[in-house]
Amino acid sequence: MTQRSETPSRYRWVIVAAAAGMLAIAMGQLVNGLSAFFAPLEQEFGWGRGEIAFVNTAGLIGIALGGIVMGFVADRLNVRHVILVGAGATALGMIAASRASELWQLYAIFFVAGALGGGALFAPLFAVVGGWFRTGAGLAIGIASAGQAIGQGGIPFANAILIEALGWRGALLALGLFSLVVLVPLALLIRRPEPAPAATGQTAAEAAPPVPLPRLVVLMGAAVLCCCSLMSVPLMHLVPLIQGCGIPAPQAGSVVFVMMITAIFGRVAFGRLADMIGAVPAYLAASAWQTALVFLFTRIDDLSLFYIFAPIYGFGYAGVMTGVLTTVRSLTPADRRASATGIILAFGWAGHGLGGYLGGLFFDLTGTYDLTFAVAVGAGVVNLLLVTSLFLMVTRRRRPGLPPTAVPYPAE
Structure with missing residues (x-):
């Protein structure tokens, strides 16, 4: 048994x-x-x-x-x-x-x-x-x-x-x-996993949440709102930005398609990275990647450069959602995980809608996408600050002697 x-x-x-x-x-x-x-x-x-x-x-x-x-x-x-x-x-x-x-x-x-x-x-x-x-x-x-x-x-x-x-x-x-x-x-085909063996006293202590669930939901919700506001900008506005450089719509759309193909590999790679260094550090790395690179889209006006840069950006941006999901998984108990995920990701969907809308509004006001992508960078910086604070909370409350990749809920 x-x-x-x-x-x-x-x-x-x-x-x-x-x-x-x-x-x-x-x-x-x-x-x-x-x-x-x-x-x-x-x-x-x-x-x-x-x-x-x-x-x-x-x-x-x-x-x-x-x-x-x-x-x-x-x-x-x-x-x-x-x-x-x-x-x-x-x-x-x-x-x-x-x-x-x-x-x-x-x-x-x-x-x-x-x-x-x-x-x-x-x-x-x-x-x-x-x-x-x-x-x-x-x-x-x-x-x-x-x-x-x-x-x-x-x-x-x-x-x-x-x-x-x-x-x-x-x-x-x-x-x-x-x-x-x-x-x-x-x-x-979907069913719940078999219950894990009863936790020992040591395991139960290790499973104590490093961040209380209500605080985690608020902090993660704010972080996800910001990171999804950023990521929605190139998803919604990269094609018209490229078209504004005199590049036809089919080629502009193909740049986004190439970016999304690369994103498939990025999501898997950052999932593996979360297993190696921990969920929160992997989320932080992906967030830093997209924040550092997103504004550079406005500095490119050549189709070949878009084809080179978009996959580079897409690989890292894709890791953000994987980072969010693995972080929620690692910091919530199994019996509250679906509800916590639903609440936190509601902020993500709101961020997608907000970032896409504001991106269009700022373009209408200025006639360029510079302000749109600059505000996206600002949202990314706020996200980085929030995720860093979460990382510090988890680090301070982790029991001495646990390996860096240990999570608070190692068994389900």
Whole structure:
């Protein structure tokens, strides 16, 4: 009995693969999958691009709010049931959107799909993945997070092909049916890990949280708000910045695609780094990387230089989300992890919306992207200060003699 409970189960890699696949399909649709639908919706209904863009914003608001609620639910009920709800809501949302004829209908559909779909998948899935790994959780979370990066690059590309073949309604319907067929079976693979052996007195002492959970949520929430405000600026505004240099839209879009491909490897690499040096230092390193480099986008005006620089930036920026997830995993108890992740990541989704909006506002006011990217650097500096303070808290309260990579909750 002891041997079985202490030996890592091979099923944990099934969990990682299922989570990566679900995040690729669901988050690829809900985070930026709408980008391919701007032109056809504009042509058919005459809606402005700002009005269409708010469909995506409604989905992100849904993910933020739904993640809080569904995180609490996942901590208390069967997590597979929660994830099944997320799978079904994501798929049915796309099917319902294919029948929409009014703008408010798309707002409502994407908000519900975000709340019950993305909100029920994102935080619970990462909490489950982290719980299956008593060691090496950083690499596992990095791989699952890379699935999301694949989806954010692949789903918009697939949508463009589907729209050309089937029209925008047919594309949404096909996407919804595909999601239903794939997400539901993957959700059925998800289950909680077997409980770990009872902790000894020494282990229980080591498991005492270095930062009280309410303080951690506030500190991490503020840090994530800032780092996601920064990262949303190049994600939303790099293409128009490149176009402002006289470079056509297809080439400008290809720069972002190359950056996102590199981000896949960055998410995995920083997950492995978290296993080696600790979650908080890895988060700090990724945050410093994107803060130091992001403004340099405004100093480039040559396409070949964009192709060189964007992957360099993308590799490090991608580690930020992995750093956030591994840090939450390492500093929260298993029975509160999904709810804590949901609350903290709600600040992240808010940061994405805030940074993208302010970036456009500052450009409208100044006619250049210099202020936009400078404010992004300022948000990154604040994030660095907050993460550094968190690192100092963890360092001061760690028991003497623990190795640098030790985490407060080594077993689930």
